[in-house]
Amino acid sequence: MNDYEIVMGLEVHIELATQRKIFCRCKNTFAEAANTNVCPVCLGLPGALPVLNPEALSCAVRMGLALQGQINRNSRFDRKNYFYPDNATAYQITQFYEPILKGGQVEVQTEAGETKVIRIHEMHMEDDAGKLTHDLERRVSLVDFNRKGVPLLEIVTEPDFRNADEVIAFLEKIRMFAMYLGISDGKLHEGSMRADVNLSLRKVEEEALGVRTEMKNLNSFTSIRRAVAYEAERQAQVLGAGGKVVFETRRFDEADGTTKVMRTKEEVMDYRYFPEPDLLPVHLPEEYIRKMEEQMPEFREEKAERYMRELSLTQEEAQILTRHPATAVLFEETLRLWQEGAEDERPEDSETRRAKTIAARMCGDLMYLCREKKADPGQWKITPEAFAELLRMQEDGVITTKTARDVFALMFDKNIEPMVYVNECHLLITKDEDALEVAVDAVLKAQEKSVSDYLSGKEKAAGHLLGCVMKETNGQADPAAARKLLLKKLAERKAAGTM
Ligand code: ADP
Ligand code: MG
Ligand code: ZN
Numbered sequence: 001m002n003d004y005e006i007v008m009g010l011e012v013h014i015e016l017a018t019q020r021k022i023f024c025r026c027k028n029t030f031a032e033a034a035n036t037n038v039c040p041v042c043l044g045l046p047g048a049l050p051v052l053n054p055e056a057l058s059c060a061v062r063m064g065l066a067l068q069g070q071i072n073r074n075s076r077f078d079r080k081n082y083f084y085p086d087n088a089t090a091y092q093i094t095q096f097y098e099p100i101l102k103g104g105q106v107e108v109q110t111e112a113g114e115t116k117v118i119r120i121h122e123m124h125m126e127d128d129a130g131k132l133t134h135d136l137e138r139r140v141s142l143v144d145f146n147r148k149g150v151p152l153l154e155i156v157t158e159p160d161f162r163n164a165d166e167v168i169a170f171l172e173k174i175r176m177f178a179m180y181l182g183i184s185d186g187k188l189h190e191g192s193m194r195a196d197v198n199l200s201l202r203k204v205e206e207e208a209l210g211v212r213t214e215m216k217n218l219n220s221f222t223s224i225r226r227a228v229a230y231e232a233e234r235q236a237q238v239l240g241a242g243g244k245v246v247f248e249t250r251r252f253d254e255a256d257g258t259t260k261v262m263r264t265k266e267e268v269m270d271y272r273y274f275p276e277p278d279l280l281p282v283h284l285p286e287e288y289i290r291k292m293e294e295q296m297p298e299f300r301e302e303k304a305e306r307y308m309r310e311l312s313l314t315q316e317e318a319q320i321l322t323r324h325p326a327t328a329v330l331f332e333e334t335l336r337l338w339q340e341g342a343e344d345e346r347p348e349d350s351e352t353r354r355a356k357t358i359a360a361r362m363c364g365d366l367m368y369l370c371r372e373k374k375a376d377p378g379q380w381k382i383t384p385e386a387f388a389e390l391l392r393m394q395e396d397g398v399i400t401t402k403t404a405r406d407v408f409a410l411m412f413d414k415n416i417e418p419m420v421y422v423n424e425c426h427l428l429i430t431k432d433e434d435a436l437e438v439a440v441d442a443v444l445k446a447q448e449k450s451v452s453d454y455l456s457g458k459e460k461a462a463g464h465l466l467g468c469v470m471k472e473t474n475g476q477a478d479p480a481a482a483r484k485l486l487l488k489k490l491a492e493r494k495a496a497g498t499m
Contacts, residue, residue, distance in 0.1 A: 001236045004201040006228070007209055008167060009121075009159035012174060013152050013194040014184050015128065016059045022127045022151035023050030023093065023279075030131070030146035042127075042149035044089030049278050052077075056151035057282065059183040060100045060125050061292045063153055066177040066299070067120050069104025073284050077125075077276040085143055086130035094154075095124035096273040100282070108169040118170050119158040126152050159198070159209060164228040168221050171195055176300045180325050188219050199228065200245065201235045210235075211245040215259055217252045227252040231259050303328055311335075311355035320363045326378025327362065333384030334358050338391050357391060365405055369412045382411045390418040402475050403427045430476045439472040440485050444493075455494055462487065 018028050024041035040048035064071045078096040104120030130148040134141050155174065161167050175186035175193060186193040200212035215231060218224045230252075235245050250259040298306070304318035313321070321331045335355055344350045370377060387408070394404040399422055407418055407427070422428055430436070444451055447468055454461040469482045 001233060003203060004232075004236055004239070005204050006162055006232050007159050007200050007202060007212075008161035008228070009198045009212075010155070010157045010161070010167065010170065011196040011198070011214075012155040012157075012171065014063070014155070014174070014178055014186060015192040016056055016151040016153065017182075017184050017192075018053060018055045018059065018151055020053055020055070021149035022053050022056045022125070024048075024149055026149060028150055030144070030150065032146060034142070034144035035146065037146045038148070042088075043145060044087075050093065050276075052279060052282065053151065056125065057100075058292060059151070059181070060123070060153055061284070061289065062181050062296065063155075063177060063183060064101035064104070064123060065289075065293060065296055066181065067101065067104035067106060067123060067155070069101040069120055069123065071284065071289055072098055072100050072102060073286075073289075074098060074281060075100045075284075076281040077279045078273045079276050080271045080273055082271060084129065085141065086132045086145075086148070088130070088145060088148065092126060092129070093276055093279070094126035097275070098281075099124035106170060106173055108166055108173055110169070111163075111165050116160075116166060118160045118166070121156040121158050123153055123155045126154060128152050159200075159212075164225045167195075167197065167224055167228070171221070171224075180297045180299050182297075182325075188221070191219065194219070195224065197224065197228065199231050199235070201232065201239060210239075211247050213245065213247070213259070214249045215252055216249060216262065217254075223252055223254060226257050227259055230257055234259065297325075307355075307359075311359075312352045313355060313359050317359040317363050320367060321359060324377035326376075327366075330382065330384055330387065331358055331362060334387045334391070337384055337388035341388065341392055342395075354391070354395075358387075361391075361405070361408060365408055366412075369409060373412065375412075380412050381415050382408070383415075386411055386416060386418055393418060393422065397478065397480075398422075398428055400429060400470075400475050400479060402470075427476065429478045430473065431478065433481075436469075436473065436477055436482060436485060439469050439477065440482070440489055443468040443472055443486075444489060451490070451493070454490055462490070465490075 016022075016028075020026060021028050021037075021042060024039050026037045026039050026042055029037060041050055061071055075095060075098045077093050079091040080094050080096065081091045083090045099122045101120070101123035104123070106118045106120065107115050108118060110116050128147050128150040130143055130145040132141055132143055157170070161170070171188070171193070178184040178186040178193070184192050188195070195218055197215045197218060198212045199215065200210035202208065202210045213231065213235070215227050218227055231250070238245055246264060248264040249262045251262045252259050300322045304315075304322045307313040307318040307321060308315060320327070322328050335351070335358055338354050338358070339351055342350065366380075366382075369375075369380070390399075390404055390407055390411070393399045394401060399407075403422065407416065407421060410416055410421075411418070443465055447465055450461040450464050454465070466479070466483055466486055469486060470477055470479065473482070
């Protein structure tokens with residue numbers, strides 16, 4: 001293996017989360033009863049005519065802009081002819097001669113912390129096939145056409161990858177583009193993003209590329225790592241023994257970690273691509289592309305850098321807050337609302353301070369809650385309005401930090417108006433000084449040991465006593481006032497010399 005260098009190129013399919021399918025008006029949701037989201041177009045009935053969904057087109061253009069390629073002002077569709085039971089039309093509508101995007105580049109961070117450019121060969125639009133289920137017991141195969149006609153983008157890279165880390169970094173980046181553009185959740189394990197890895201080996205000093213194999217069925221980053229390691233080793237053994245790598249499509253087997261032949265590439269039938277006669281070419285005016293450019297969001301890396309630069313967040317906080325756009329939105333909106341609702345003398349200082357507070361609550365409690373509840377970011381009921389209100393109450397000293405955190409946790413899956421809730425549950429910090437005194441006296445009486453520790457010089461014991469006072473008041477005491485009174489009483493005892 002050491003004599004060889006790994007060379008890889010990717011074909012990445014992204015399923016678009018449009019309202020409707022790409023060439024008909026069927027709903028784009030296939031997680032429903034089989035064959036309910038179908039019509040004459042996606043069932044390939046004779047005479048039915050496809051029409052391009054403009055929403056799918058705009059998704060493609062925006063992804064094309066993110067990939068920094070050349071948007072094709074005159075793209076068109078082609079027929080790729082093949083029969084398969086999950087494809088009722090007996091052809092797939094794709095783009096072969098004039099794809100929507102030519103060229104492009106994506107920067108990824110390598111292991112060594114360097115930036116590497118992965119060149120994009122092209123990206124095209126196409127429709128997805130239906131889904132086959134093989135029922136071995138009944139010895140039948142079932143077909144569901146709900147997925148047939150779901151819009152796909154296929155991104156084809158140049159063979160620029162040299163190890164699995166680069167592949168994963170690239171896919172992660174494409175997934176971020178898709179999520180921030182709001183065009184797909186890009187989940188590998190749910191099939192909304194699918195990657196085929198083409199892999200060949202070449203002698204370290206050689207220039208020409210070796211014969212490759214294409215690997216399919218890679219539905220997690222772990223599978224990709226395992227498949228790449230296995231396939232590279234397999235090819236190295238073939239070459240090492242003086243053999244030749246066969247140009248073929250291989251399937252990764254999750255169970256045993258090997259790749260197995262699916263079909264040899266030489267046997268692939270001639271698809272007889274020809275321009276799709278039922279669809280018009282797509283002409284994009286300059287104006288349209290400019291409009292799409294204006295709608296481009298701030299992507300993860302720029303966002304994370306801005307959080308560090310302008311809001312003094314740590315790199316780790318910035319990474320966590322930008323891993324999902326829903327998290328970034330909650331962070332930014334909460335900060336904006338909290339700032340707006342506050343009257344500050346020096347707003348700049350308070351902005352970084354507040355950003356820190358929000359970041360801490362989100363990176364800690366919120367991420368913990370997501371893990372605990374196995375929820376994706378955004379699957380929470382927390383709104384920026386409620387979150388900001390809660391933080392404002394904490395800042396104004398009307399609730400304790402503990403109350404704020406408890407209410408925040410409740411807000412995860414309940415719509416709660418913090419102000420109303422805190423009032424109803426009597427969680428406001430009490431200003432009742434008599435009640436506080438009663439609580440402090442009770443604690444001093446009950447915690448003899450800590451009191452004597454304190455009086456004999458162990459100042460740490462005061463912390464424990466304060467905790468007891470807060471507990472005694474159900475967390476409603478103003479911590480500062482409680483501390484003051486506690487220390488005052490302790491000082492009195494010391495002076496009196498009584499224990
Ligand atoms: P096909 O149409 O058969 O899938 P393409 O020429 O479109 O073939 O290439 C598909 C992918 O394979 C691209 O990502 C490309 O970068 C990659 N690729 C092409 N040649 C090689 C090679 N020798 N080794 C590794 N990857 C390759
Ligand atoms: Mg291919
Ligand atoms: Zn349809």
